[in-house]
Amino acid sequence: MAARVLQQCVRSFARPSLRLCSNNLALRVTAAPAAAVHRPLSFAADSRRTRWLVQSRIPSVGVLCRQYGDLPPLTLETIKERVMYVLKLYDKISPEKLQTSSHFMKDLGLDSLDQVEIIMAMEDEFGFEIPDAEAEKLMTPEEIVQYIADKKDVYE
Amino acid sequence: MFRHSKLQKQVLALYRQFLRAGRDKPGFVPRIRDEFRENSRIKKTDVMHIEYLYRRGQRQLEQLRNVNTKQLGSFSKPKERG
Numbered sequence: 076m077a078a079r080v081l082q083q084c085v086r087s088f089a090r091p092s093l094r095l096c097s098n099n100l101a102l103r104v105t106a107a108p109a110a111a112v113h114r115p116l117s118f119a120a121d122s123r124r125t126r127w128l129v130q131s132r133i134p135s136v137g138v139l140c141r142q143y144g145d146l147p148p149l150t151l152e153t154i155k156e157r158v159m160y161v162l163k164l165y166d167k168i169s170p171e172k173l174q175t176s177s178h179f180m181k182d183l184g185l186d187s188l189d190q191v192e193i194i195m196a197m198e199d200e201f202g203f204e205i206p207d208a209e210a211e212k213l214m215t216p217e218e219i220v221q222y223i224a225d226k227k228d229v230y231e
Numbered sequence: 232m233f234r235h236s237k238l239q240k241q242v243l244a245l246y247r248q249f250l251r252a253g254r255d256k257p258g259f260v261p262r263i264r265d266e267f268r269e270n271s272r273i274k275k276t277d278v279m280h281i282e283y284l285y286r287r288g289q290r291q292l293e294q295l296r297n298v299n300t301k302q303l304g305s306f307s308k309p310k311e312r313g
Contacts, residue, residue: 188267191243191250
């Protein structure tokens, strides 16, 4: 068993190109003659470990890689689209008049209560809290996009 | 109009707290909105009235946040036909 391990190690170090195919390793094990067995035990232990390491680093179709879940990356474009989408869903805004530079109070005729509701909808959409002091300054969709981009470190 | 006074800021903060507290319990949000919208009509100079409503709102917010409050409903008279 130790001899087989040593053989695999020797062959994998000698022929790095064939390392990628695990089938070849199995074939080589069955067909190869016994190599020199006179090695110290510590080296055998190391080589067994390295053999597993070598084998696990083989990228066979991504089966052995670790996967993490995350949201799609934020860009200025996606932020703007999401902001406009949420604003279009708000019933007091008519979607035709809505633009990125339209002021909530001057152009769209909303009042401060509506603005609070809009900012809360943005908080829900993007998942982070906006403090009151800064929330009352955001009066156009453009400013909202800039603020979110600042907070989320999105630049282009 | 752009610079809110202290009182206006307090009212807006109260509105925000109300909306946050009432989000999970059904039936509160339309009532909150209607109430605030109605009371937004009173003049800015009527400070006594505004402060009274503000204190009342704070007390109602505590009631809303109470764990025992589950939902809000109301009865209304159906419109008479003919």
